[in-house]
Amino acid sequence: MHLSKLVIEGFRCFNEKAEIPLNKGLTVILGENGSGKSAIVDAIRLILNDDEFGKSMVSERDFWHSFGESKNESSTSFRIDIEFSKLKPVEQVAYLPWLKTEDLSTASLHLKVQNKTNQNKHYKKELWGGNSSSSSFEWDTYKSIQCTYLPPLRDAEHRLRDVRGSRLARLITKIEPENSAKERLVETVKQNNQQLLKDELIVKAKTNIKSRLVETLGEKLAQDISISFSDTRFERIIENLKLLFYPFLDDSTSIDEFRELSENSLGYNNLIYLATVLAELEDVNEQEISCKILLIEEPEAHLHPQLQTKLLEYIEKQAKLKGVQVIVTTHSPTIAASIDLDNILVVNKTELNRSPVIVPLTNVGLTPKQKFFLQRWMDITKSTLLFARGIILVEGIAEALVIPELAKRVLHKHLASKDRISEYSLEEYSVSIINMGGIYFESFFQLFINAEKRGEGIPIRCAGITDCDPDKDSTPYNGKECDCKNPALKLKTKINNSKYCRLYSNLKTFEYDLALAEGNFPIMANTLLEIIETDGPTKKQIKEYIRLFPDAPVSEKAKMAKYLLDKIDDSNICGKGVFSQQLAYKLANNEIEFSVPEYIEKAILWACKLEGDGGNKGGESNTVEKSNE
Template sequence: MHLSNISIKGYKVVNETSTVALHKGLNVIVGENASGKTSIIDAIRLLLREDEFGFSPVSEKDFHKPFTDNSQPADNFFIQGQFSGLSKDDKVTFLPWYDLKEHATLSLKFENKEKYGRYKKQVWGGSSKSSVFEWELFDKINCIYLPPLRDAEAKLKEGKSSRLAKLLKNLEASAIKDAKGNYKLHKLEERFKVFNDEIATSEDFPIKGMNDKISQQLKDAVGQTFGQHTHISFSEVGFNRIAESLRLFFFPGIEEHENKENYRSLDENSLGHNNLLYLATILAELIDSGEQDERLKVLLVEEPEAHLHPQLQIKLLKYLETISLSREIQVIVTTHSPVLASSATINSLIHICSNNGKVNATPIKDTGLDYKVSIKCETHDGCSDITIPESADFLTRWLDTTKSTLLFAKGIILVEGIAEAFIVPQLAKKILKKYNSTNKPKLPESIDEAGVSVVNMNGIYFKHFMRLFCNFGIEDKESANIPIRCSGMTDQDPEKDLDENGNKTIPASPTTANHNFGKNPALNLIATINKSEYCRLFVGPLKTLEYDLAMEGNNIQSMASVLAENWHNREEVYKELKEISEKDWCKETLKNKAEAANEILKRIEDKNMGKGYFAQLFSETITKNSELATPQYITNAVLWACGGKVSDQ
């Protein structure tokens, strides 16, 4: 049994009805700030009566209020959970919630009508509000929450709210009650009672003398009639008080240390390790709860990356995934960490974004990533088709900490290589400045300010990445899409030109070195991609990024200047580049310009330079050169991702 979806309306940042699909095992919810992740977690806590939240009173801030002038809070808020995967025993236990469609539902509604500091509440199971609600069913649900900025030290110290106390009480629940449910003396209580009796009566300890002196002073002060007898002991011997007196100490190593005096208190430990100790206590409480008839165990964790370095984040997430399956605990994690997002399996990721009070939740596994495609090689006779792997497997391998930023962005620009990754963000500043001078509403002044990520795919893998944002190539099947704008930049990659010596002026890329398709295979996707709501693929008009950039305006002059200033050895090359950098290429013929652009491209790809190094150097020039021209396809890619209007190429 697991919580398969949560529907919310009018609660906190959620205005319109929003449904988040969840699955058994590990769920990793990702998305930008203020997208609704915390509202989802709090809604689950409230619905399932999580120990530290479910009994707290609702406040006026829980009713959604739009960020508009003279706005009014919602009249009510509604939360509904659906439970799936019910066993035969689950169906019997939760029969009042069962809807006869292999699901159980639990609904909660609060009216925005305050009376005596509280708001009117309705709770019902199944489809009928009128049926008698059995509150005892919540005893079959164990929901535990770990906040993002948790005070682990305070939670592990002694007291009524101590997690150590709760763990011991859960583990010993059956040991303090008999078969009829009546309280019985626990062996810990017996030992404490013997200890207290011994120190209170023995002449070997000062306790007896203290007690006698206090009693004598009372007798002398108020007399025999009004005096009271006293008894001194170290603690009450009740099981709950014993449990609440427990404290946790640590030693910096996993092996037990023989000398107990070497153990330290938690205030001497690091925040990160205290968080891990706290989480370990929570997991012990969930895994060995002592309740044999618990039907649902849910662990809610907000930002587990708090105070943990990347290696620990990865280790922790993998462990949560393991115990979620082996111990049948549904784990729901929210995170801002690209490290965690890139370490999670594709099937566990759920992307969240918000638009005018509606939360859009997209399970990545539902975006149609299971599609395989074969491309026929038309170059070599008898050559077998090239099979591109499943997109899910591909993205699992490729979504590292840099590429996984696409899961937290407001917009995406997919590029083929490191050169575009360096150059596009700098060109974007010029593009956005020019756009804002003639258009309203204005766009942010940079892609960073716009929350747009440039993702370097290191190849022409648009088919795999863009499947997250649009449907294509899937017959008779609709898939979910992440509802944010995604643009891609790609090259024409025409047949390779040969110079007078028979050398290719544009070397084959690593992805097509053995199979010359004659053109970029990603171009076959444009017709479908560009009809979608969120995706566009923009193509350079000529050859490749550097060549197309050189053919714009007087860019050859700036590019040749950068090459000349940073060229090593071969004096004749330096002189040639210097001459190119001193011409006004706006006045040259198209043929001369193309020859110079080819020369620029040749030198960029020379072993003395390289595309990545040149892009780094040239990106510094972009910010200083106000006259630099930008190819239209780059302009369109930037504007689309940032939410602007694009022009026909």
């Protein structure tokens, strides 16, 4: 059996009823800060009474409170419901009162808390299993569900320290709970104590203390004393054990070379702590009736990217092999990029006083081919799209380098009249630029295109910027467009009818359209001149075009823009990557006027939620499609 569904209503940020599906093995919950990830984890902790920090107490902050004009409004109660699926026959017998009458392989557990306290200042809680709240509740059945919570930025050293209830002590108890094992360990300690008492140093210390007692109190009032290596009770023996570390694996290392955890790194202590918890949970008795759930918040804490990846790979493997259900929350794009898309649950903040939108990526309609493609291409830079509030998809490195600088100019132009404190940038709007390295728009758009149906797409704006790509020798301009050869443009009608997706295109290519925009050609031509090392005919021609461009007719300007594009595209002269890097540097570090083509401007404004226009092709004379918003 496994926890398959969580339903929350009135709890924390979930004022509206929200259903959250959970995987049998690993579920990774992604989302920006404040999106509701911790609320999901805390709801599970509350209804299952996790064992990490004792009983959870309900507080006023657990009830939903509104923001804005109705800030005093709050939920009169909150309710948390969970379902367990695929119960085996033996589990169905054990959880009989919890079973759903319409499906005996499914059990349910419910918690309802009223927003009013009794005379002891405790909120009234009602916990029941199955369909009826009046049925008897078996606490032994409830306690058989083992829920363990690992908090973010946990103090691993403290939890592993030789104290009462340490993780190491719990693990040892779990491994061999039989009396024979306890007796064996106790007998070993007793023998060590006997040997200790025979040591000359210990005998002398004992004699000295005893003599002082006799001198002080006399033989009639004095008490006898002894010295012991350790308490011989099993519980105290294991609580006095402590973990040590050595920085490398080496079976020949002497115990004297191991060091205290206080000398270890925070990241590795976290890993040791997590390994101890997993070892405890993985020791599953096949006959045991129990559901084991591990909740981990931000496992990336103090870990470098390679360790993050290795850790999640291991957790996912163990979840499948050992029957431990693992639910993880994270902000790490490294983790997001390293796991199967079917394991990802995206939590997205929406309008004020609305519950977060929960989007399992299994629900967004990816075809097997699209899923395979995204999985192979989901590196760290692309996985940021799962955390952003807006997305701009681009074809290559040139757009990825230059468009952030163009965005600063677009945002300044549209917002300069407003009082500003922060800088104008895509980062301020949490908009990520995703370089796809090609024209693979359809697979990426599929993540967002169905978001109008709650839970079937990620509800953030995704704008694509692509080239028209007509014949190589063509020189289009406004009023003389060319036939586009880019197959991605076939998506335009489908994409632009969506509330969350738009595709914007140009006259020819990115650099060509930049050069045709007012005032840009001399800046781009001079940038290329700075890169060209030889003083030959190419330089001479570019300098001539710089002189002629301002007064040339538009048809001639188009030919000059094509010449510039050809030279930029020629790897023997420059190359698009080198040119775009130099241009981006110049735009970022010099206060120069630089025009932004309309198709790029519209994509930026739309992704930042500053404009509702649809996609269009070409320059300013083209008709703009209005969105359905």
